[in-house]
Amino acid sequence: MKVIVDLCIVPLGVGVSLSTYIAACERVLAEAGLETRLHANGTNIEGEWEDVFAAIERCHEAVHEMGAPRISTTIKLGTRTDRNQSLDDKVRSVEEKLRGVDAKP
């Protein structure tokens, strides 16, 4: 099953500067061959369910190995059976509506 995921990993017990940990997760996701888009509050990911969640588990393992004793993560996750939709399709779909383009919703 294909999933579109928004991943936000928050390491606890390592102070307030988290970008080193987020960068490590970006590398884990890239090594997994997943399509990703970094944004200010997380990372959008596109892939097969098993691949995506196995990669997220490796992110948790990596962040714990870097010294974080606790991690609090938020995931938004979409699946659909009616059509195939990519990360870029989702953004384009809203942008077309904003420009008044009469496109497939």
Place this chain on the structure above:
Amino acid sequence: MKVIVDLCIVPLGVGVSLSTYIAACERVLAEAGLETRLHANGTNIEGEWEDVFAAIERCHEAVHEMGAPRISTTIKLGTRTDRNQSLDDKVRSVEEKLRGVDAKP
């Protein structure tokens, strides 16, 4: 790796009454042998990473089979290496603070 998860599954394209779908997911989680607590905005789950995410995938499959063409799910997910903590420990810990009990935080 043990995880504590909060799962909120929102089927789309099936109207506004979602409790039948949520109940189906509760059954999937129970069949998986996972510890769960239903609350007003989701279900708390305790278990091993692979078991929990395999069960959540089966929830998505079940809800799609019931006729929902699209699902939007939110997951909060915690892991920790410093101590073992159950769903009930987490609630108890806050309740003790509220009662002024001088307990392990």
Place this chain on the structure above:
Amino acid sequence: MKVIVDLCIVPLGVGVSLSTYIAACERVLAEAGLETRLHANGTNIEGEWEDVFAAIERCHEAVHEMGAPRISTTIKLGTRTDRNQSLDDKVRSVEEKLRGVDAKP
């Protein structure tokens, strides 16, 4: 507008034991006169939009005053115009489906 909210406040930069901060937020919500239910991954809240979000802002202020330099919060939030539904209605609705009761969904 009435809202049903699930609030999960995660203070950063104060170590891994968060229950003291969560208990402080519970007190802020109680002082605001809001209906709440604590669970293992957050607190369910029922109330008017302005009251709820003003109280959540006071939670952030309280947690910053307790010494947390950064806070990462996740909120799930539901509004509906078709019917009035309480926190307890939401749980009861799923539980009735699980018991096979033929109730209003």
Place this chain on the structure above:
Amino acid sequence: MKVIVDLCIVPLGVGVSLSTYIAACERVLAEAGLETRLHANGTNIEGEWEDVFAAIERCHEAVHEMGAPRISTTIKLGTRTDRNQSLDDKVRSVEEKLRGVDAKP
């Protein structure tokens, strides 16, 4: 208090094509003069607490007026007292780590 927010609004009871509703929310946020970045799973917003949550309430009102009887929204929300950080700072901070730049974390 300044907040960084990630907003994901999911209208229920209006089928599976949601981009028209999301575009309407984008217009509400723009009219409120808020800094925003659309991404595949939501919209990042930067602004003062009261302005941001008043605008999100107007998004809910707009989506209900467009015919959605129920809305399920997820918000991630960050505040910090140690430094001022913009949406673009957050992305840049991770990207610098990925490039191996020795920057302020």
